[in-house]
Structure formats: C-alpha cells, structure tokens
Amino acid sequence: MYKFLLTYLPKTVANILIALWYFLLIVLNVYCGISATQGAFQYVGW
Amino acid sequence: MKLLAEVILFAIPMVLLAWTLPRKYVLVSQIAITGLFVGYQSPLSLLILTTITFGNYYLLHKAVLRKSIKIAISLCILVLLIVSAKILFTLHNHWIIPLGMSYYIFRNIHYTIESYHGRIQDNSLLFYLAYNFFLPVLIIGPINRYPEFIRDWQRRRFNSEYFSLGFQRILFGMSKIVIIGNYLLTSKSAAFIVNLDASNVWLKAYLETVTLVLNAYFQFAGYSDIAIGISLLLGFRVMENFTFPFLASNMQEFWSKYHMSLSAFCRDYIYTPIASYYRKPMLGVVATMIIIGLWHEITLPFLLWGALQALGIYLAFLFKNTPSSWTTRNLGRVFVFNYFCLSCVIIDYNELGKAFEVYKILFFIN
Numbered sequence: 001m002y003k004f005l006l007t008y009l010p011k012t013v014a015n016i017l018i019a020l021w022y023f024l025l026i027v028l029n030v031y032c033g034i035s036a037t038q039g040a041f042q043y044v045g046w
Numbered sequence: 047m048k049l050l051a052e053v054i055l056f057a058i059p060m061v062l063l064a065w066t067l068p069r070k071y072v073l074v075s076q077i078a079i080t081g082l083f084v085g086y087q088s089p090l091s092l093l094i095l096t097t098i099t100f101g102n103y104y105l106l107h108k109a110v111l112r113k114s115i116k117i118a119i120s121l122c123i124l125v126l127l128i129v130s131a132k133i134l135f136t137l138h139n140h141w142i143i144p145l146g147m148s149y150y151i152f153r154n155i156h157y158t159i160e161s162y163h164g165r166i167q168d169n170s171l172l173f174y175l176a177y178n179f180f181l182p183v184l185i186i187g188p189i190n191r192y193p194e195f196i197r198d199w200q201r202r203r204f205n206s207e208y209f210s211l212g213f214q215r216i217l218f219g220m221s222k223i224v225i226i227g228n229y230l231l232t233s234k235s236a237a238f239i240v241n242l243d244a245s246n247v248w249l250k251a252y253l254e255t256v257t258l259v260l261n262a263y264f265q266f267a268g269y270s271d272i273a274i275g276i277s278l279l280l281g282f283r284v285m286e287n288f289t290f291p292f293l294a295s296n297m298q299e300f301w302s303k304y305h306m307s308l309s310a311f312c313r314d315y316i317y318t319p320i321a322s323y324y325r326k327p328m329l330g331v332v333a334t335m336i337i338i339g340l341w342h343e344i345t346l347p348f349l350l351w352g353a354l355q356a357l358g359i360y361l362a363f364l365f366k367n368t369p370s371s372w373t374t375r376n377l378g379r380v381f382v383f384n385y386f387c388l389s390c391v392i393i394d395y396n397e398l399g400k401a402f403e404v405y406k407i408l409f410f411i412n
Contacts, residue, residue, distance in 0.1 A: 022214075025221050032229035037047075 049087070049185065050223070050269065054216075054276075056083040057181060061279045065204060073176040073199070076280070080179040084145055091145035098127070099178045102154050106161050107169055117162040124155050132344045146184040148341065152311055153178065157192050159315055168196055182276035186269045188287040188307035195282065202281040212278030219271030222264045231261040251407040258394050259387045263291075266305070285310075295378030296365070297358030297385065301335075312338055328363070332356040347393045347401065354389040358382075 001021075005014040056079055063075040085092040105120050128151040135143045157174070160166050177195050235257045242250050270287035277284040291304035301309050312334045321330030332353070339352020368374055388408065395401045405411070 022217060025217055025225075029217075029220050029224045032225045036224070036228040036233050 047223070047228070050272065052083070052087070053181065053185065054272070056080075057276045057279070060181060061276070064280050073172055076181070077175050077179040080181040080184060083181055084179075084184070087145050088142075091147075094144045094147065095150060095178065098124075098150070098154060099175060102158065103171055103174050106158060113162065117158055120158045121155065124151050124158065127151060129344065132340070136344055146186075149187050149189055150178055150184065152189050152308075153192075155315065156189070156311065160192060165193065167193070173199070180277075180282075182273040182280070182282075183284055186266070186273070187305075188270055188273065188285050189311050190284045190307070194285070198282045204281070208278045208281065208283075212275045215271045215275030215278065217275075219268040219273075219275060222268030222271060227261050227264040227268060231257050231264060247407055248410070251404055255387050255391055255394070255404070255408070259390045262390075263288075292383050292386075293379060294382050295375045296362035297355065297382060298362040300382050300386065301355065301359065308338060308341070328356075328360060331359050335359065342393070347398060351389060351393045354392070358385055358389070 002014065002018055005017060009017070060076055060079045063079075064072050067075055081092060081096075084095060102120055102124070105116055105123075109116055111119075128148065131143055131147055135141045157166070157177070161169070173196055176199070177190075177192050180190070180195070183190050235253070239250055239253050239257070242253075267288045274284050274286070285307055287305060287307050289303045289306065291300050294300035294303050316337055317330040317334040320333050321327045324330075335356035336349060336352040338355070339348040339350075342348050342351075388405075391404050391408070392398070392401045395404070
C-alpha cells in the first residue's frame with residue numbers, strides 16, 4: 001500500500017497517510033477488543 | 047484470544063534475545079522460551095513434543111537400521127500417533143489434543159520424507175529442535191518447511207524492512223481477529239441475525255452459515271498473519287497460509303489459496319505419490335481432500351466435508367475448458383464462496399441431523 005501511495009503522492013503525504021492508517025487500526029483494535037469483551041470487564045468489576 | 051496474548055507475551059523476550067545474544071545462543075534461547083511456553087500451557091504437551099522430537103531424531107540419525115526401515119518405522123509411529131490422538135480426543139469430548147500436535151506431527155512427517163530423499167543438508171540436533179520448538183508456528187501453523195527454515199537461519203541478519211513488515215503483519219492479523227472476527231462477525235452480526243424477523247428463516251440460516259465460515263477464515267488468517275509477523279521479527283520468512291481464497295474462481299484455485307501450507311503438504315506427500323502411482327489424478331484429489339477433512343477431526347461429518355471438497359475440485363476439472371471472461375470468473379467466485387460455505391454446514395453442527403435440517407431450509411425442502 002505504501003508503494004502504491006508513493007506512486008501518486010509526495011513522500012511526506014504518503015508517510016502521514018500510512019501513519020494515520022496504522023493509528024486508526026490500533027484505535028479500532030482497542031475499541032473493538034474492549035467492546036467484544038465488555039461482559040468480561042463488567043464481570044471483573046472494571 | 048488468551049492463548050494468542052500469551053504467545054505474543056512469550057515472543058517479546060524471544061525477539062529481544064534474538065538480536066542481542068551472540069548468534070550461537072539464539073536458537074538455544076528460542077528453544078528454551080518455546081519449551082517454557084508449552085510447559086506453562088500444559089506440561090504433558092511439552093513431554094509429548096519433546097519425546098516425539100528426540101525419538102524421531104534418534105530413530106532417523108542414530109539408530110543402526112536400514113534407511114528404508116527407519117523411515118517406515120518413523121512414518122508409522124507418527125501417523126499412528128496423530129490418528130490415535132484424534133480418535134481418543136474425539137471419543138472423549140472433555141479431553142484436549144496436545145498443544146500444536148496436528149502441526150508438529152506433519153512437520154516431522156515432512157522431515158522424515160525429506161530425510162529419506164536426502165534433501166536434508168544439515169541434520170544437527172540443534173536445528174531439528176529449533177525447527178520443532180519454533181513458537182510462532184507451533185500452535186496453529188503454517189506448516190513451515192525444514193530446508194527453508196535452515197536457509198533463513200543461515201542467511202539471517204537484521205533487516206529493518208522485514209522488521210517493519212513483521213509489525214505490520216501482526217497489526218493486520220490482530221485487526222482480522224479483533225475487528226472483523228470478534229467484533230463485526232461475532233458480536234454485531236449475531237445481534238443483527240437475532241433481530242431479524244422470524245419469517246426470514248432462509249435469510250437467517252444463510253447469514254449464520256456465511257458468518258460462521260467468514261469468522262473461522264478471519265480468525266485463522268489473523269493467527270497466521272501474527273505467526274508470520276513474529277517469525278519476521280525473529281528473522282525467518284514463513285510461508286503464506288492464505289492469499290485471498292474467496293477471490294478464487296474455482297475450487298481447485300481455492301484450495302491453492304486456502305490453508306496453503308496444509309494443502310501444499312498434502313499435494314507433495316499424498317496427492318503426487320497417489321496420482322503418479324495409479325495414474326489417476328482424481329483418485330489423488332479424493333484421497334487428499336478426505337485426509338485434509340479427517341486431519342481436522344476423525345468423524346463422519348469431516349469425512350463428508352472432505353468428499354465435498356473433492357467434488358468441488360472435480361467440477362472445476364469438468365469446466366476447465368470454459369473460456370475465461372469477466373462474467374465466468376465472477377460467476378465462479380460466487381459459486382466458490384457459496385459452495386464452500388454450504389459445504390461447511392456439515393461440520394458447523396455437532397450432529398449430522400441438525401446440519402441436514404439447515405440444508406433443508408437453505409434448499410427450500412419441506
């Protein structure tokens with residue numbers, strides 16, 4: 001994907017987009033992970 | 047999910063030691079950490095893994111017997127072990143199969159056959175132990191190959207591109223498991239299906255079938271991505287396990303993209319010998335697919351599932367001369383996706399009777 005972006009965009013813009021993409025994935029992982037195990041969190045009293 | 051978190055936890059010191067220790071201690075550290083991990087999960091599993099590894103190595107390289115006899119004994123023991131384990135653990139529902147046994151037995155069979163053909167260049171005990179005690183692929187594959195493992199070890203040096211790719215694969219794998227598998231295909235889709243109108247019986251059954259298969263695929267592909275990612279962090283390139291299987295336009299292509307390490311193993315060690323000995327490729331396909339089915343579990347549903355996969359490949363063989371166009375390729379993709387999902391109904395439920403009830407709904411049979 002990085003190489004694909006580099007063919008159309010300047011390197012700085014491509015780097016920012018890639019960083020945002022990874023950041024979004026990490027945030028989504030945390031959100032979905034907590035959401036899918038909400039029952040477990042409630043069970044241990046968090 | 048807990049097991050996956052523990053694999054990642056044990057992989058962290060392994061990666062740190064892999065690039066800080068002197069080279070001669072790296073494999074020893076990997077073996078020790080994997081041993082600790084397996085022992086922590088189940089001491090019995092560690093005992094079985096250690097016994098099989100040392101036993102097979104001793105038999106192949108130290109026992110004073112004719113080469114063909116050693117190979118025959120090794121293969122018989124390995125096959126008997128996996129078959130008896132699968133039968134025992136199918137009969138006793140509350141038993142759990144030793145950690146990673148389905149995979150490391152196949153790795154040992156591969157090593158034994160390659161050893162017979164003289165394709166094992168370096169047969170030191172340390173490399174063999176490191177191959178069998180390689181944490182990333184131990185539990186759920188991919189079934190990596192010994193020559194590639196040794197080649198990667200010999201060429202291994204720190205490469206920032208591999209390192210970055212490793213982190214990327216781990217993130218993608220986590221996303222497949224957590225976002226797509228656990229969140230969308232389990233929590234959200236289950237709520238959507240439950241809230242569907244009761245009159246939509248067909249839609250409910252179809253969506254349940256599709257989500258079960260997709261969830262299994264994303265979980266498995268995610269675990270494989272994480273295994274490949276951790277291996278890259280350690281400096282090893284492990285073979286891919288999935289390359290967009292649901293974009294395949296026929297079942298033959300599908301099985302070259304789905305669980306590739308298992309299908310490649312079965313192609314090399316089951317299909318090719320049978321097809322070339324009997325000169326009947328379809329006989330090789332049927333035997334291979336049934337063995338793939340039984341490898342999951344030795345039960346009638348998995349045997350029928352394997353036979354259905356063989357039928358799918360036979361259909362691909364029948365239509366192989368159909369001219370390829372945009373329409374035929376996409377129709378093929380729709381067929382492959384639905385055929386695989388429908389064939390999995392037979393293994394989705396514990397009883398065949400329940401599976402046939404779902405088939406009745408899906409095929410509008412009253």
